[in-house]
Amino acid sequence: MPEKRVSLDQIAxxxxxxxxxxxxxxxxxxxxxxxGTYFGLNEVGTRIWALIPEHRSLRKxxxxxxxxxxxxxxxxENDLLELVDQLQAxxxxxxxxPDGRNKA
Amino acid sequence: MQAVEVEPEQLGTFYxxxxxxxxxxxxxxxxLPAPGNASLQDIELREGSRALFEEAARxxxxxxxxxAWYRHAHLPGGSTYLRWEGVAEFLVSPDxxxxxxxxxxxxxxxxxxxxxxxxxxxxxxxxxxxEPLHSTCVVINGSAVAFLGSSGFGKSSLAACFLGAGYxxxxxxxxxxxxxxxxxxxxxxPPRIKLFPRVARRFLGAxxxxxxxxxxxxxxxxxxxxxxxxxxxxxxxxxxVLNSPRKVSRQQRISITPLSPREAFLALxxxxxxxxxxxxxxxxxxxEAMTRLxxxxxxxxxxxxxxxxxxxxxxxxxxxxx
Numbered sequence: 001m002p003e004k005r006v007s008l009d010q011i012a013x014x015x016x017x018x019x020x021x022x023x024x025x026x027x028x029x030x031x032x033x034x035x036g037t038y039f040g041l042n043e044v045g046t047r048i049w050a051l052i053p054e055h056r057s058l059r060k061x062x063x064x065x066x067x068x069x070x071x072x073x074x075x076x077e078n079d080l081l082e083l084v085d086q087l088q089a090x091x092x093x094x095x096x097x098p099d100g101r102n103k104a
Numbered sequence: 105m106q107a108v109e110v111e112p113e114q115l116g117t118f119y120x121x122x123x124x125x126x127x128x129x130x131x132x133x134x135x136l137p138a139p140g141n142a143s144l145q146d147i148e149l150r151e152g153s154r155a156l157f158e159e160a161a162r163x164x165x166x167x168x169x170x171x172a173w174y175r176h177a178h179l180p181g182g183s184t185y186l187r188w189e190g191v192a193e194f195l196v197s198p199d200x201x202x203x204x205x206x207x208x209x210x211x212x213x214x215x216x217x218x219x220x221x222x223x224x225x226x227x228x229x230x231x232x233x234x235e236p237l238h239s240t241c242v243v244i245n246g247s248a249v250a251f252l253g254s255s256g257f258g259k260s261s262l263a264a265c266f267l268g269a270g271y272x273x274x275x276x277x278x279x280x281x282x283x284x285x286x287x288x289x290x291x292x293x294p295p296r297i298k299l300f301p302r303v304a305r306r307f308l309g310a311x312x313x314x315x316x317x318x319x320x321x322x323x324x325x326x327x328x329x330x331x332x333x334x335x336x337x338x339x340x341x342x343x344x345v346l347n348s349p350r351k352v353s354r355q356q357r358i359s360i361t362p363l364s365p366r367e368a369f370l371a372l373x374x375x376x377x378x379x380x381x382x383x384x385x386x387x388x389x390x391x392e393a394m395t396r397l398x399x400x401x402x403x404x405x406x407x408x409x410x411x412x413x414x415x416x417x418x419x420x421x422x423x424x425x426x
Contacts, residue, residue, distance in 0.1 A: 018384075020388055020391055020392075022391075022395040024364070024365035024366045024369060024395065024398065024399070025364065025365050025366075027364065027365070027366040028366075029366055029369050029370075029391075029395065031387060031388070031391045033384040033387055033388055034384070036382050036384075036387055038370070038373065040366050040370065
């Protein structure tokens with residue numbers, strides 16, 4: 001099984017200089033100004049997108065989601081990490097270790 | 105024709121016109137009304153020599169537009185060069201306030217105006233901060249109703265059906281909107297519509313006075329009478345996004361489906377009039393403009409078979425939906 005690139009131990013940061021977003025009635029639209037690419041998030045993804053700048057720590061984001069959604073913690077963690085992995089791949093968030101080291 | 109101001113100048117005569125809420129100061133005589141008291145922006149149109157364009161575009165690599173109908177090049181310094189082979193060429197200044205124009209063939213003045221007041225002017229509008237939509241718009245009971253869709257989707261044909269029933273046209277092909285306290289208003293475009301002869305005969309009558317858009321098409325540029333056009337702004341009531349004709353069979357029923365704000369946002373992006381100016385500043389401005397628009401104006405898709413005789417039924421479906 002391939003090693004997960006994202007873990008709850010990491011800190012996520014949205015690049016505010018190059019990313020703009022709006023919540024349109026619970027669904028986020030996001031624009032990467034560098035690449036000119038647009039993204040859309042469903043309701044859960046939009047909630048995660050809002051929690052990232054609020055908490056930055058993915059573990060704290062996870063804990064907040066656990067209080068809001070009635071799904072198994074395993075499924076929630078998996079969905080969260082999968083989305084964050086996609087957001088990083090698209091250049092929308094950057095990840096770092098708690099000690100400040102960037103994720104390679 | 106309409107009365108216009110004429111101001112003789114050392115470098116030639118300039119005419120003044122109004123289109124899309126923009127005041128044009130033009131060296132060319134155009135089939136447009138005179139400007140009113142207020143305008144959103146002043147843009148100057150000048151004639152350029154072949155030598156001027158050759159010098160400006162020297163060394164530039166011309167790229168085809170997404171539709172391949174024209175070629176363009178972004179020049180050092182921020183100007184943009186546009187070229188419709190055999191028709192016209194244009195140079196748009198970095199700030200969008202100056203448009204230099206040149207003829208390249210024997211096409212009619214009406215044909216030249218189509219490209220000048222459409223794609224060429226769209227570059228000037230976007231560079232000067234506006235976000236025009238690729239839309240044809242009619243006025244129903246004082247409110248603007250916009251039809252969005254790619255070229256060939258039937259926006260003008262649908263508008264012609266409304267025209268035939270007495271509803272005036274606000275604009276054909278390019279729609280400029282401005283926010284108001286209550287929502288948005290649309291600005292009048294050139295008083296003409298582009299239709300194939302069959303569609304024009306069906307809804308506007310047999311006495312056609314249009315000229316072909318260019319030598320490669322039968323599509324006509326048809327001037328409209330004063331009672332066929334709405335010459336002031338109109339509050340925008342609704343936007344209908346036309347589904348692709350290829351996705352609808354002739355037997356399919358007419359359907360109107362409201363879009364969520366996110367779906368509406370994506371639909372508006374797909375129907376921006378100008379997709380070639382993609383610097384971050386423009387994209388950011390466009391993003392903000394479209395998210396504000398979908399928050400205030402309902403957007404729906406409309407799907408219908410592209411059968412000419414069905415258009416009156418489509419018209420009635422839209423009127424009922426409103």
